[in-house]
Amino acid sequence: MYLTHSFMSDEKKQSSQQPLILAVEDHDDSLLLISYALESLGCRFICQGDSLATVLVAKEYQPDLILLDILLPGHSxxxxxxxxxxxxxxxxxxxxxxxxxxxxEDRERILKAGFNDYISKPYMIEDLEAMIRRVLCGKFDFHSAFELCQD
Incomplete structure (x- = not known):
């Protein structure tokens, strides 16, 4: 049995136009890196290490984007x-x-399964941020410091 551990950024209580991102990753170091990237972009986020609760959390919080590891205990x-x-x-x-x-082959299989995009570890934090910008581009009003739609 796997324990669920999750946390939500401090900005959760603010009603804002910042996107809410659900990050699902079972390695704490990787989760910390993702949370750092999301914080630097000015996003609100939920971090979770349990694949089994992901659908329930997504249904409850309706995130604007999900960052999902493939190799997770329980369900992949x-x-x-x-x-x-x-x-x-x-x-x-x-x-x-x-x-x-x-x-x-992995990339093709992952995208065919229904993912919108793909980034492989190890990655540069700037590459993850750029991918988040592309996926969320035009959907939110961000503070000018966190402008996500850049040409």
């Missing part, structure tokens, strides 16, 4: 994205795979 990220895409409340939420699987 591929299983989770399939569940998300089958649920009416979560089927339109974009999902980015953040994974150690780096071959061309």
């Amino acid at each position: 990220g591929i299983d989770v994205v399939r569940y998300l895409k089958e649920e009416p409340l979560t089927c339109k939420i974009p999902v980015i795979a953040v994974t150690a699987l780096a071959s061309r």
Whole structure:
């Protein structure tokens, strides 16, 4: 049995136009790196280490984006994205795979499973931020310091 551990950024209580991002990652160091990237972008976020609760958390909080590891205990990220895409409340939420699987075949399989984009570990934090910017571009009003739509 796996324990669920999750936390939400301090900005949770603010009603703002900042995007809410759900990050699902079972390694604490990777989760810390993702939370740092999200904080630097000015995003609100929920970090979670349990794949089994991902669909329930996504249904409850309706994040604007999900960052999902593939190699998770319990259900794999591929299983989770399939569940998300089958649920009416979560089927339109974009999902980015953040994974150690780096071959061309892995990438094709992951994108075919329903992910909107893919980044392989190890990655540069700037690359993750750029991918988040692309996926969320034009959907939110951000503070000028966190302008996400840059040419």
